[in-house]
Amino acid sequence: MSKYFRELTVAAALGLLMASLAIFAPHFFQWQPFISRLTSQMPALAAAIGIALVIISRQIDISIGSQFGMCAIIAGVTAASGLPLGVAIFAAIGAGAAMGALNGVLVAYLGLPSIVVTLATMVTWQEALRLWQQGRLLNLPAGIQWFGLSQPTGQAIVISLAFVLLVGAAWGMKNLAAGRFIHATGTDAEAARLAGIDPRHTTFAVFVLMGGLAGLAAVLNLVQSPQVQPNCGDGLELKAIAAAVVGGVAISGGRGTLWGVLLGMLLLANVNPALTHFHQPPYWEKAIQGLVILLAVVADGIRSRKTKI
Amino acid sequence: MSSTRSFSIKSLLARHETVLVLVILLEVLLFQTLGKNFLVGKNLSNVFRHSVEIGLLAVAMTPVILTGGIDLSVGSMMGLCAVLFGMMVNRFGLPPYLAGLVAVLFGALGGGMNAVLITRLNLPPLIVTLGTFSLFRGLAEALTKGAESYSGFPKSFLALGNADLAGLPAQIWVFFAVAAAIWLMVHQTTLGRSFRAIGYASEGARYAGIPVARNTSLAYIIAGAVAGLAAVILVARLGEARANAGIGYELLAITAVVLGGVSIFGGSGTVAGTLLGWIALAILNNGLTRISDYRIMDQPVASVARELSGLLTGLLLLAALAIGATMKALAIRRARKQSLSKTTPNPAIS
Amino acid sequence: MKPILQLTAIQKSFGAVRALKGVSFELLPGEVHALLGENGAGKSTLIKVITGAHQPDGGKLIVAGVEVSHLTPAKARELGIACIYQQPALFPDLTVAENIGLRLKKTGALSRIRWASQRTLAVELLHRIGAEISPDAEVGSLSMPEQQLVEIACALGSGARIVIMDEPTASLTQKEQHLLFKVVHDLRASGVGVVYISHRLEEIFALADRVTVLRDGESVGTNPVADLSEAAMIKLMVGREVSSIYPPATGEPGAVVLALKNLGCAASGVSGVTLDVRAGEIVGMAGLVGAGRTELARILFGITPADAGEIGLNGEQISISNPREAIAHGIAYVPEDRRRHGVILEMPIAHNMTMAIHPKIFPGTWLRFGAENLLACEFIRDLGIKAYGPDAPGGSLSGGNQQKVSVARWLATKPKLLILDEPTQGVDVGAKSEIHKIIRELAREGLAVLMISSDLPEVLGMSDRVAVMRGGKLVEMIAKENADAHTVMAAALGTNGKDAA
Incomplete structure (x- = not known):
């Protein structure tokens, strides 16, 4: 049981939050706003799944916010030029994978630290996007929002896509050799190498996957509104990393489950709505999020200290 | 004789600092030819006036990165200290310079919090400072209820950010003092020596009796205190204290440090390198705003200078990283070949 | 075939x-x-x-x-x-x-x-x-x-x-x-x-x-x-x-420098160690990998402080809770893992040599490059370190010379007790016998030496007495005259001594 201690703690915290909302602010659970809120959290979930894989393989990617913004605009521009939605989706995911591949080459094959590499690509994509779009809102053609369907249907599609992704990724991490490669690389790259796994290929693949997921996340975001903003990805990297860390993904690699990431995501994402519903000022959100991250790592630190002695 | 000389010229060229100086000269040349009024006294003093805060953060980040750590929270710390400073002066009527001192101390306290979590609980600096990055900014937003700002500071205080002293921007003198102090610390004291040892091999440093936890803590405390100072200077320049002070500055500071050749793995690097990295960025930022005759994406360069300089910064950093890694790999290969040819019999003979 | x-x-x-x-x-x-x-x-x-x-x-x-x-x-x-x-x-x-x-x-x-x-x-x-x-x-x-x-x-x-x-x-x-x-x-x-x-x-x-x-x-x-x-x-x-390769012991050992009584540390699995080491004496420490020898050294050096028993140094009861205290008491430890703990490969050997004596050689925290250089040059000469100069990075030296740098760092502290952990591991034969000579010379000058080694000939050849550890305990103390490969191995393996003899 202690193996899933973190997941259980976060689940308990989330349960507590939901329960107190149910008692003291039941209108939180009104169907339409509740579903809208959940839908709006799905892009970050997709990104958090990607970042969890990256962290499990003992790397980090802080460029995903920029990748997300870039992919959203690429998809938007593609769609605005009259091409079908499918092409736009493909373009977004492809662009994300390409940006991830650049990170992957620099980290995996040139041996550069991922924190600096992704810092550099983050700045590069972000500013390239600003230069390109000049901060303009991009109006999307009709038929993009909610995939051209009704809002409830569109929301259902977004939510189910994200959950299919989550279930698929969690299943793959457990049942596919690839999942084991990622775990092994993050636990002990040298042992992985001796076992015949090439940690470089694994790391590269994880970064490409991360980019692709950032593209998918951008698509899930794109279809929720009639416009797309170039700065829509700002801060996404922190949200995603925080969700993963709070959900029990160890920053030292090799440990973590995607279910924990889901729980961490939901807990952090609901801080702000909960504040509103408890009639508390919303500007405490960031401070509380920071505190939750610190609590999670401190708990990790104390636990590993105990096991050491 | 000639071989030793060529070796020393080669090693001078190979030095990161030399390359940076060349880059800076190239920038100056470029902006002077393409731009208007670049090499004008007033503009040059503006270059530095507007980037002193980032310079302070970069210089203070250097010891942290030398120990093999990182501090993502300094930008947020600026926001929090700016807000506290504004409140102290504006709401409680403290004299600005006393309030400034308190802000610096508060920055040190925040750095101390990072330090305790990192050294006592053995937590990774990246994730700890990511947490405080969020926490400090969040507290700043909460204190100002997300919207309030403080202004109306006395003129004597605003002079720190806007007046000149002995022909240079007033705040540059503060920067000189801090940079000199950190240069001394890094290059001339046992503390600086220990930062390198910790960055190269923290366990090895512990085995040599170096107080690893204490010295690492100091690096973070100094970074926090300097962030507080940078906040005060920023407020003096803008005349306004807001929760969003210093957003994104941590990244610019880290960029300057890495561009300056400080190894992100810890151990190697110089304060001079950081300064050069910072100057290269500052000139790039300002120089682009001086180019109005050329257009990029149908816009005069000057009007998209911010974006363009950001983009070039990112590309520069990527290039610096890739070149550094390639050079290192080549050096290792060459060293291996040399050691083989020098000392082993030809295997073809046996 | x-x-x-x-x-x-x-x-x-x-x-x-x-x-x-x-x-x-x-x-x-x-x-x-x-x-x-x-x-x-x-x-x-x-x-x-x-x-x-x-x-x-x-x-x-x-x-x-x-x-x-x-x-x-x-x-x-x-x-x-x-x-x-x-x-x-x-x-x-x-x-x-x-x-x-x-x-x-x-x-x-x-x-x-x-x-x-x-x-x-x-x-x-x-x-x-x-x-x-x-x-x-x-x-x-x-x-x-x-x-x-x-x-x-x-x-x-x-x-x-x-x-x-x-x-x-x-x-x-x-x-x-x-x-x-x-x-x-x-x-x-x-x-x-x-x-x-x-x-x-x-x-x-x-x-x-x-x-x-x-x-x-x-x-x-x-x-x-x-x-x-x-x-x-x-x-x-x-x-x-x-027999021919080890420098001979000379003279009688002096006063007891290190006196351990029932020393133990639960976290590192060492318990009940009682041991004396005298000035001018080399005590060899034999045992299998994992017998607790390095762990004992780490206790003595304050890396994993003791939680039981007593440590006496020059007749005084002391407690050691971190390496700095150990150094202050005159204990030096040349660690087993040279590349991770002994020498910082990227740093010049001069910096490596002064690393444990910062407060002494740099009083008032300012670096004194002249004094540092001088000290490094002296050690390079005295220990016969082959390097192009005090500025040579540790990694550019051969294993044996790196080990000498590691030893120099600790001699610079002017210790009373020198603990060596696998001093000749990964060192070629020539440098090995040089290191042996250095160790013996140090003992002759009155240093108490505790030498951990898995190299049986080295233990037998160098030691004045052989302490054998097994399972975190000191199981046998063998005088030089009685120490041979069989008695030491038998004690280390825990087989019956009589059968082995």
Whole structure:
């Protein structure tokens, strides 16, 4: 049981939050706003799944916010030029994978630290996007929002896509050799190498996957509104990393489950709505999020200290 | 004789600092030819006036990165200290310079919090400072209820950010003092020596009796205190204290440090390198705003200078990283070949 | 019979350290071929070349008649090469079955894991070697010997034609050793070539057909085991007669410097150590890997402070809670892992030498480069360190010279007690005897020396007394006259002393 201690703690915290909302602010659970809120959290979930894989393989990617913004605009521009939605989706995911591949080459094959590499690509994509779009809102053609369907249907599609992704990724991490490669690389790259796994290929693949997921996340975001903003990805990297860390993904690699990431995501994402519903000022959100991250790592630190002695 | 000389010229060229100086000269040349009024006294003093805060953060980040750590929270710390400073002066009527001192101390306290979590609980600096990055900014937003700002500071205080002293921007003198102090610390004291040892091999440093936890803590405390100072200077320049002070500055500071050749793995690097990295960025930022005759994406360069300089910064950093890694790999290969040819019999003979 | 593995003039360097200077080796099918050599002779590097973990810088590698270049671990596995490493290279978070599956099944990234067949395979392999380990246990929860057995199961299950065993018995108990020997016999009977590495000569006599001796990164000869006596093997390993190479002890030891009474530290598994070390005396400390010798040194140096017993230094009761206190008390520790703890490879040797005496040589915290340089030059001269100058980075020196730098760092503290942990590991023979001379000279000047070593001839040759540790306890103190290979090994292994004698 202690193996899933973190997941259980976060689940308990989330349960507590939901329960107190149910008692003291039941209108939180009104169907339409509740579903809208959940839908709006799905892009970050997709990104958090990607970042969890990256962290499990003992790397980090802080460029995903920029990748997300870039992919959203690429998809938007593609769609605005009259091409079908499918092409736009493909373009977004492809662009994300390409940006991830650049990170992957620099980290995996040139041996550069991922924190600096992704810092550099983050700045590069972000500013390239600003230069390109000049901060303009991009109006999307009709038929993009909610995939051209009704809002409830569109929301259902977004939510189910994200959950299919989550279930698929969690299943793959457990049942596919690839999942084991990622775990092994993050636990002990040298042992992985001796076992015949090439940690470089694994790391590269994880970064490409991360980019692709950032593209998918951008698509899930794109279809929720009639416009797309170039700065829509700002801060996404922190949200995603925080969700993963709070959900029990160890920053030292090799440990973590995607279910924990889901729980961490939901807990952090609901801080702000909960504040509103408890009639508390919303500007405490960031401070509380920071505190939750610190609590999670401190708990990790104390636990590993105990096991050491 | 000639071989030793060529070796020393080669090693001078190979030095990161030399390359940076060349880059800076190239920038100056470029902006002077393409731009208007670049090499004008007033503009040059503006270059530095507007980037002193980032310079302070970069210089203070250097010891942290030398120990093999990182501090993502300094930008947020600026926001929090700016807000506290504004409140102290504006709401409680403290004299600005006393309030400034308190802000610096508060920055040190925040750095101390990072330090305790990192050294006592053995937590990774990246994730700890990511947490405080969020926490400090969040507290700043909460204190100002997300919207309030403080202004109306006395003129004597605003002079720190806007007046000149002995022909240079007033705040540059503060920067000189801090940079000199950190240069001394890094290059001339046992503390600086220990930062390198910790960055190269923290366990090895512990085995040599170096107080690893204490010295690492100091690096973070100094970074926090300097962030507080940078906040005060920023407020003096803008005349306004807001929760969003210093957003994104941590990244610019880290960029300057890495561009300056400080190894992100810890151990190697110089304060001079950081300064050069910072100057290269500052000139790039300002120089682009001086180019109005050329257009990029149908816009005069000057009007998209911010974006363009950001983009070039990112590309520069990527290039610096890739070149550094390639050079290192080549050096290792060459060293291996040399050691083989020098000392082993030809295997073809046996 | 044609050899299944043939190495010719293999070379490999790490920075300035030349680990292999031209090793030749061949393995026949159905043969157990022992690889023998002192610590640092290049055995582990050679194995890593065979398994593809290291790329050799020169030489030829022929597997089953085909020359192989750019061998990777994955390719080695395809060629039928399996290895049991000294340190199990397993993943602690995965179960035994998962680890075995990961190691044995060469799969595409997107292929599904077949849980049932993976488990069946694990059960079968564990049964074949007679290990009673649950396939569903997480490897992290297993003991060291059990993890070693999992490694052995992996090697067995790979269907390899070449199996390498790197000190497989180092952490095994008697019972598991028997399991292992049976596996080795089975492998040989089925035509597999086994490369067997061990320090224990008796194992080599019991198991091996031929033996190749490595010394200083060179192969010095291959012989049928039956043709060699134990003494001849040692002579091949060491390169000269054991007795002639150690500097003689002189004079009577002085006052007691270090007095330990029932010292223990639960966290590092050391308990009830009572020991005296006198001025001018070298106390050798023998024992198997994991017997608690390094752990004892770490207690004395304050890295893992003691939680029981007393430490007396020069007649005073002291407590040591961190390395700085230990240094202040005059204790110096030259650690075992030179590359991680002893010398910071990227830093100049002058900086390395002054690292433990910052408060002394740089009073008031300002660096004094002149004084530092002077001190470094003196040590370079006195210890005969081969480096181009005080500015040379530690990594540019050979292993022996790095070790001298590490020793210099601690001599600079002017200690009363010098603890040396494997002082000549990874050091070539010439530098080795120089280091021995330095150690003896230091003792002669009145230093109390505690020397931990797994190199039996070194312990016997250097020590005035030999302390033997086993299972975290000091089990025997042997006077020089009574110390020989058998008494020390018997005490270290815990076999009955009388039988061994």
